[in-house]
Amino acid sequence: MASLxxxxxxxxxxxxxxxxxxETGALRAGWLTSLAEDIAWLKARQVDVVLVSSGSIALGRGVLGLGAQDLPLEQSQAAAAVGQIRLARAYEEVLAPHGITTAQVLVTLEDSTDRRRYLNSRATLEQLLSLGVVAIVNENDTIATDEIRFGDNDRLAAQIAVTVGADQLILLSDVDGFYSANPADDPTATRFDTIDRITGEIEQMAGDAGSGLSKGGMKTKLMAAKTATAAGCDMAITEGSPLNPLRRLHDGAAATWFTAQTDxxxxxxxxxxxxxxxxTITLDAGAVTALRSGKSLLPAGVAAVSGGFQRGDAVAIADGAGHVLGHxxxxxxxxEAQIIKGRKSQEIEGLLGYPGRAALIHRDDMAL
Incomplete structure (x- = not known):
C-alpha cells in the first residue's frame, strides 16, 4: 500500500x-463535502491535488429530465452544458470553506495530441498548482465529438497525471479494486492487492462498464494504468462511494495498486x-553553466538558432563548440527564436509584438 x-x-x-x-440524478452533497475534507487534509501536508471529475452529463440529464438511457450526441452535449456549471459551482462551494481556490479546466483529446496545445495545458496546470489551486479537470463534453473525445475519464485522468508529473493516480470507482473475474457473477473472484506488471492474462480478466451513469470499465482502467505506470505514476483503483474515500485509502481500505515502472x-x-x-539552439558559455546548474534556458543565453521548428517541437541544445548537450x-x-535570441525576457513583447513566456526552453522540458 502506498502512502498518499x-x-x-x-x-x-x-x-x-x-x-x-x-435514482434522483442529484449531486451527493454529503459525499462531496467529505471529499473536500480529504483534499484539505492532503493540502495541509503539502500534497498537490488535481481532480478529474465526471458528472456534468449525469447532472445535466437530471436537470433536463432526460433519464438514464443512452443519449444521442447533441443531447449529451446539451446535458454537459447544463451540468458543467453546476459541477464547477459544487466543487467551489465545498472547497472554499477550507481556504482552497478552485479552477475549471476543460480539455479534449486534441489538447494532448497536439504538442503546442499540450505544452500550453501543462504550463497552465503547473502555474495553477504553484499557486496552490485545485484544478477540476473534465472532458469538454459540450464540444467533444466521437472523433476527438477521450471517451472516458479514466484515460483522461491518466493523461492528466502524465501531464502534471503526478506521483499517484487514484481512481475512485464503484468497485474496490481489480478482480480476477467479475465478483458480481463469480463468487470465487479474488481482488489483487498489487499488480507490478500488466500481462496478457491480466488484460483478459478485465470487463466492461456495468453502470448506466459511468462509461469506464476495467478495460479502460487497465489502459489508464499502463499510461500512468509507464510515466512513473503509481495508480490505485478503490471504492469511492463511502465518505472520506481518500482518508480511507490512506488508512488501508481495499484497493488494487499498480506500481510505477520509473519516476x-x-x-x-x-x-x-x-x-x-x-x-538546434546554440548557447553561449554563461547559458551552458546555467543549464548545468538546473536553470531554464532564457533567450539571453542563445547565440544561434538553426532549423525550421515550430512551438513545442524538440530541438538539440548545443554549446559554442557544437557539442550537443541534450534535447x-x-x-x-x-x-521567433531568431528574433529574441540574445535578448532579455522583458524585451520579448516589444520584439514580437505580443507577450511570450520568459523561458525559451523550461528546465522541465529539457533532457541534458
Missing amino acids: TAAGRIVVKIGSAILVDR PQAARKRWIAAMKPRG GLCRYTAE
Whole structure:
C-alpha cells in the first residue's frame, strides 16, 4: 500500500456513479463535502491535488429530465452544458470553506495530441498548482465529438497525471479494486492487492462498464494504468462511494495498486531525449553553466538558432563548440527564436509584438 501523504502530487478521478445519485440524478452533497475534507487534509501536508471529475452529463440529464438511457450526441452535449456549471459551482462551494481556490479546466483529446496545445495545458496546470489551486479537470463534453473525445475519464485522468508529473493516480470507482473475474457473477473472484506488471492474462480478466451513469470499465482502467505506470505514476483503483474515500485509502481500505515502472521526471526526460530534434539552439558559455546548474534556458543565453521548428517541437541544445548537450521542447518557433535570441525576457513583447513566456526552453522540458 502506498502512502498518499508521501506523494508530492496526486491526481484523483471521480466517477459519475459515485458523484451523482442514480435514482434522483442529484449531486451527493454529503459525499462531496467529505471529499473536500480529504483534499484539505492532503493540502495541509503539502500534497498537490488535481481532480478529474465526471458528472456534468449525469447532472445535466437530471436537470433536463432526460433519464438514464443512452443519449444521442447533441443531447449529451446539451446535458454537459447544463451540468458543467453546476459541477464547477459544487466543487467551489465545498472547497472554499477550507481556504482552497478552485479552477475549471476543460480539455479534449486534441489538447494532448497536439504538442503546442499540450505544452500550453501543462504550463497552465503547473502555474495553477504553484499557486496552490485545485484544478477540476473534465472532458469538454459540450464540444467533444466521437472523433476527438477521450471517451472516458479514466484515460483522461491518466493523461492528466502524465501531464502534471503526478506521483499517484487514484481512481475512485464503484468497485474496490481489480478482480480476477467479475465478483458480481463469480463468487470465487479474488481482488489483487498489487499488480507490478500488466500481462496478457491480466488484460483478459478485465470487463466492461456495468453502470448506466459511468462509461469506464476495467478495460479502460487497465489502459489508464499502463499510461500512468509507464510515466512513473503509481495508480490505485478503490471504492469511492463511502465518505472520506481518500482518508480511507490512506488508512488501508481495499484497493488494487499498480506500481510505477520509473519516476515521473525520469520518464519525461527519456521521452524528450528520444524525440527527433527539428533544429538546434546554440548557447553561449554563461547559458551552458546555467543549464548545468538546473536553470531554464532564457533567450539571453542563445547565440544561434538553426532549423525550421515550430512551438513545442524538440530541438538539440548545443554549446559554442557544437557539442550537443541534450534535447528540449522549445516554446517558440524558429523564426521567433531568431528574433529574441540574445535578448532579455522583458524585451520579448516589444520584439514580437505580443507577450511570450520568459523561458525559451523550461528546465522541465529539457533532457541534458
